[in-house]
Amino acid sequence: MTLKTVVESAPVAAIKPESIAASSTYLTNGIVFTWGAMTVNELMMMIATGFGVATFFVNLHFQKRREKREQELHELRKQSPTPCSNPPTQ
Numbered sequence: 001m002t003l004k005t006v007v008e009s010a011p012v013a014a015i016k017p018e019s020i021a022a023s024s025t026y027l028t029n030g031i032v033f034t035w036g037a038m039t040v041n042e043l044m045m046m047i048a049t050g051f052g053v054a055t056f057f058v059n060l061h062f063q064k065r066r067e068k069r070e071q072e073l074h075e076l077r078k079q080s081p082t083p084c085s086n087p088p089t090q
Helices: 003-009 017-037 040-079
Strands: none
Touching: none
């Protein structure tokens, strides 16, 4: 069985090797064009924006963890008996 017979016997909806090569070439050309079209300042701006967005989501994650911890502590404090400043006299 040769590669030619495998490719020819493949169903119509299957991905052909020719389309993979063409797609990867177009994708690579697009990436290189975009990279080359930017100046160093624009590239640094894109990287800084990425770091800013990543920082936002990391902070959001840890804020939710802190709120969950505080809520659990609040629930535990509600369940425990509170000390009374004026105990009843007998």
